[in-house]
Amino acid sequence: MGLSLEQLTGWLAGVDEFWIQLAATIVKFIVVLLISLHVPPLMVWAERRIPALMQRRKGPNRVGIFRFRLFGLMQPLADTIKLIFKEEVVPDTAHKFFFHLAPVFVIFPALLVITAVPFGHPVTLGGYIFPMSVTRVDVGFLFVLAISSIAVYGISLAGWASNNKYSLLGGLRASAQMISYEIPLGMSLIPIVLIYGTLDLNEIVMQQQNVWGVFLAPISFVLFVVCMFAETNRAPFDMAEGESEIVAGYLTEYGTFKFSAFFLGEYVGMFTLSCLAATFFFGGWQIPFVSYETLVQISGSSLVASLIGMMVLLVKAAFFMWLYIWVRWTLPRFRYDQLMSLGWKFLLPLALANVVITAAVLVALQASRL
Amino acid sequence: MISLHHYLTLATVVFACGVLGVLFRRNLLIIMMSVELMLNAANIAFVGASTALANLDGQIMVFFVMTVAACEAAVGLAMVIAIYRRYGTIMTDFLRTLRG
């Protein structure tokens, strides 16, 4: 009775490749969704444990189930349940429809951007090649940049809809900061496209077999990391929700689960940008001196090798997430005009100069090789 | 099968919404948004034709239409701010001083 593999692949060959790719997409969709929706609670827990260890105190470790404390891992779970069951206070003068719409505009671009991140080497299974990213879009990074520019609406709408002076100013400031750091972010990656000659993320990771991107374009790496912090309103640039300045910025009027919806969007955005930084500069799922072919021989099947590659990418992304927390608890917050002049007057010219220098070097190299 | 007719008809309908917006609305901002709609209708027609005629000039034209539309929106909204500063309103009913 046992269905042998040959029968399965025989049956598979009959079905049109479209439906197989669709089934693979559903599987990838569920896996990527589970990863990206488990990151925010993990980050909330890390956000409180790691600074605690830095300051030689204990983070949350009281919450537990049946005497299992698990180092306070249950704390985010307790927070989420509490936030769901608290009362939602929507101020009377707020604009109801946009008040409820704003979190949607923060969450759905963050979730959408993860589809382009290549988690591993394409798997050959039963004669078909399945890319290890949910979609293989030819315009790779442009798609990511375009979708992440939609998140600005969520924040400015939240600021405007809650009809509160603090939140309007906070919302405008946060969105002005996000858009003015989006240009250096976009321009910092042009040298990467110049060097690797393609926008497709998977191609870029393939070419980083032995030399990582960070050594070929160091200035781009610095620019990308700085803009990464500013794009998610984190670390030294969290002007908009600065508690000491304008109460809680655009989050002032938001209560229970909507408040955590904004943080869900922010943490998923941070996870995506960390994966992208790892993909462009730390060689994505490439293990430094082990090529994919040797990995396949060691582990037997190409699926296991790709999964190992996926673990490697998640470790590298975890390094950037840890960097977020580490920088947050060391650097003081920027004043708003310093923040904007840094973005416009320093990062933008640096990014442009970086593009021109890289292009000049590459053209000279190309000419000398001819 | 989805042929060029469907795209051109869709472009015509969206263009119609843009024209009606420009003709019948009095708020300056809504008029500018309707102009954006008309530009997008033209873009749909361009890309539809470029794919149907297997010639890429349509997509390059859309690329330049976007550049021009961005510059137009930037300068146009600068003027809306200046008008609001000068007259205190952006309703076209009250902006009749050019009538002479």
Add this chain to the structure above:
Amino acid sequence: MEQQAMNPYLPVLIFLVFGFIFGCIVSALSWLIGPRKYNKSKHEIYECGVPMVTSAREKNSVKFYLTAILFILFDIETVFLFLWAKSFNKLGWFGFVEVIVFIVILVVGYVYVVKRGALEWD
């Protein structure tokens, strides 16, 4: 780039629909489940306890508006550079000189903006 069996934007469509529904659920969750006890002072705008004097919708600085304008115009520059970067090795010297002229013209605009002080956040 070989011709893929499935249009690469179909998974994006699936994720888009799911992301939107998930966002609506998250946004409406505590409004549906949580208790609803109306109380006048609870539903006023939070002003650190001080009763509001003027409406929140008063006018504010034109700086945000200038930043948004310059963002559009430099965003288009990024787009042109991306297009050039993609087919850079095929274009060689000719493309390089073209884009240098493009960048120089825009740097003139950038210098004008900085000198004119449109980016001052006093």
Add this chain to the structure above:
Amino acid sequence: MAEVIVFYSIASLLVFCSIMVVTRKNPIASAIYLVGALFLVAAVFAFLGADFVAAIQVLVYAGAIMVLFLFVIMLLNIDPELLKSPPMTAGEAAVLILTILSFIVISVTVFKGQLVAPVGELTTQEIAKNGGNTAVIGLALFMKYVWPFELASFLILLAIVASVVIAKKDKKKLTGDQADAERNMVGDLR
């Protein structure tokens, strides 16, 4: 079969959004509907295989221009009573119906029109062969259309200078009374 469903759903949503843009009272509501319409136009481009133009549409249009519209609407924040426009007179109603009818006639004739044979040779297989949509557009733009590319940068320069001059008030030039006149007329937009 699936193609027809996807196309008609995108098209109907797009028409709904563009009608809502034109009919909404509150400018922020029509701005958000316009963002939805631009997103759906990008979906039509992606459906047609024009990857690069779809990404640019979302990046430039829905991500930059509409942010500017939103900022301007928030900056001016006109209270809704001011936006009440007088009800439509009989003449306007007649013109409205006339335009709608003429557009229906145009779209029907377009739908019935003759199809032109393809003139170019860049079919989707051809495009996929030499590097995909973006590479082909890039080569064409930088090889064939050099002058439009340089003029585009000059146009952007003009737009930068013009918008800064118009929007940014120059306090130095305004003499005393003129500055006060302007200030008390509108309330100082700092």
